[in-house]
Amino acid sequence: MLPLFKSLRFKLIFGLLIIVIPIVAFMIYNNLYAIKVVRNQVAQSNKNLISLYMGQIDRNLDEVDKYLFNFAAQDTGLLVLDAQRDQNADRYSLAKIQLNNKLLKDLPSYKSMDMFFVYSEPNQDLLTVISDQVTYTRQEAVENSIMTIFQDQRDGSNQTSLKEWFMLKLGDQYYLTRVIKYGNVYIGAWADASKLMVPLNLVDLGNNGRALLVTDKFETMSNKAFVQENQINLNNVGNDYKLTGKGEKFLVVGEKSAKGRFRLIAVIPDSIILENLPFLRRMVSFILIGSLILLPFILFLLRKIILIPINRIMMAMRRIEDGNLDVRITYSPSVIEFDKMNQSFNRMISQIQELKINVLKEKLNHQKAELKHLQLQINPHFFLNSLNIIYNLAQVKDFTLIQEMALSLVEYFRFMFRSNMAFVALRDEVQHTLNYFRIQEMRFPHNLTYDLSVPDNLMDELVPPLVIQTFVENTIKHAVSMDKQVHIGITIEAIEVNRIRIRVQDTGKGFPEDVLARLQMEMDIGNGEGHHIGIWNMQRRLRLLYQDQAQITFANGADLGAVIDILIPFHEKEGGGNYASIAGRGR
Structure with missing residues (x-):
């Protein structure tokens, strides 16, 4: 199987992704870049707007600062309040009346202010001028808060710096306060912080947008519920914008006041910003x-x-x-x-x-x-030996044996020339082998015995011609001589359900070790003189007929002698039944 990365499927998909992914990545980058640009533009625009309003607030506070400083420098009545009331009570009261009338007259000129006040520290006396919009209850609470500031200032427990505008918290509301010290007299101004937000409420920040006023510690002075509900983090809002909030994101920009410890913050929904994209x-x-x-x-x-x-x-x-x-x-x-x-x-x-x-x-x-050629090969030595036997019998005028020998040769060559058939019945092969034994008995009288055992029900099985006679001939050629009697036993039986085993065993000297080794390795052992050519022919024929289904094994028996096993598949019925036993002895 081809590796995945070499397959056409991988290359096509990879090629498509190589084209699509950069385009998609570029689009995503372009989209994010466009969002960032728009956010920067919106943030800068609202930053400018907040700066504009903060500048306006600071200018109003600066005008109040100038008024307070001028008032302290020019009005001589403050000098009277700086002295003890007991020194001249009438003059003290007249000075308070004059200061009250002047502050009451000037207060309407500063619409962002709700109160002017003067505090005499030597006399612990507070003079306040209140706008008509402030209720008496609120006035009383503010006066008490201012008195507390001065009391803490005198005791040294007040940590609030009086050098700039600061926030004074009463209940849930915040108030902008300014105090200027002149000798032992304090003059100041007081205003509701929510009044500073009136112009900002006209700015369009969307349905969920808000303008906020916060302390220097980022405590919200207005819209506190809105900030808590959306979990908007106002800490460290500097010159740059920040995104914050749970669920819907909000863009937050702010501007710090130059006159006091507070700042203005604009909170704009991110969804409103993205609606303005091109x-x-x-x-x-x-x-x-x-x-x-x-x-x-x-x-x-x-x-x-x-x-x-x-x-x-x-x-x-x-x-x-x-x-x-x-x-x-x-x-x-x-x-x-x-x-x-x-x-x-x-x-x-x-x-x-x-x-x-x-x-x-x-x-x-x-x-x-090729099979026919192999089958037609005739051993010239066998033919010559047979003629020599007939010649010797003719010399002794044994005409009966001459006739038998001639008839055996006729049957031998008749079988040999039936070789156009790839298979013959086992009974024909057995009969041919017995006929061959009879011819060899005439050649080796008293020195050759044999027996052949085969089940009756295997007689009709088809086998290659000469499959038995070839190995019998090889045994007689190499094992039988005029000096010693040799017995050849042939056993044919069915094994492994579908195979026939033909065993040819003799009592001769057996195979030489080198020849046996070559036979077991299925190596060609033929030579130029024709020795062992019959075995090679049979091996070749079985290979042509059965491919790898046939097998020939060679071995030496325990009591000397060669043992040859031929295993071939059979075609018809399996073994069993009576055995036919055929034996012969030289005479």
Whole structure:
């Protein structure tokens, strides 16, 4: 199987992703960049707006500062309040009346202020001038709070700096306070912090947008519930914007006051900001989402149009590699190129199959010719020895044996020339072997004995011709002599359900060690003089007839002698039944 990264499927998908991913990444980057640019622009715009309003507030506070300083420097009545009341009570009271009338007259000129006050520390006396919009209850609470500040200031427990405007908290409301010290007299101004937010409430920050006024510790003076509900973090709002909030995000910008310890903050919903993006950004988002939606559909079409037809061809080629030439690619609606490719593939496989059949036929004919050639080979020594036996019998005028010998030779050569058959019945092979034994008995009288055992029900099995006689002939050639009697035993039986074993065993000297080793390794042991050519012929014939289903083993018996086992598959019925035993002895 091909590695995944070398497959066409991988390369097509990888190539598609190589094209799509950079485009999608660029679109995402462009989208994020556009969002960042718009956020910067909105943040800068609102920053400028907040700075404008903060500048206006600071200018109003600066005018109040100038008024307070001028008042302290020019009004002589403050000098009277700086002295003890007991020194001149009437003058003290007159000075308070004059100060009250002047402050009451000037208060309407400063609409952002709700109160002017003067405090005489030597007399612990507080003079206040209140706007008509302030209730008596609120006035009383403010006066008590201011008295507390001065009391703490005198005791040294007040940590509030009086050098700038600061926030004074009464209940849930915050008030902007300014105090200027002149000798032992304090003059100051007081205003509701919510009045500073009136102009900012006219600014359009969206339905969920807010303008906030916070202390220097980022405590919210207004819209506290809105900040807590949306979990908006106002800490460390500096010159740059920040995104904060749970759920819907908010863009927060702020500006610190130059006159006091407070700042203005604008909170703008991020959704409102993104609504102001240009049409191109929306189009990019549409293309991006469309690409992500279309990508699976493109991969599906790629698979259906290209990958499935190619996979069908690959599967057919794998089955052909396994030797199945009957495989054909079935017709399936596809593109014209793949239709042509499938038709050409099927025609090519058909031609290969026909060519293979022709080659097999030619090979079979060649094997038949080779088998016939092997079967027709005649041992010249056997023929000459047989003629020599007839000649010797003629000299002694033993006409009966001459007739028997001639008849045996006729039967021998008749069987040999039936070799156009690839198989013969076992009974014919057995009869031929017995006839061969009879001829050899005449050659080696009293020195050759034999027996042949075969079940009756195997007599009709088909075996290759000369499969027994070849090994008997080889045994007689190498084991039988005029000096010693040799017995040859042949046993034929059915084994392993579907195989026939033919065992040829003799009582001779057995195989030489070198010859036995070569035979066991299935090496050619023939030589130029024709020795062992019969064994090679039979090995070759069995290979042609049975391929790997036949087997010949060679060994030496425990009591000397050679043992040859031939295993071949049989065709008809399995063994069992009575045995026919045939034995003979030289006479």
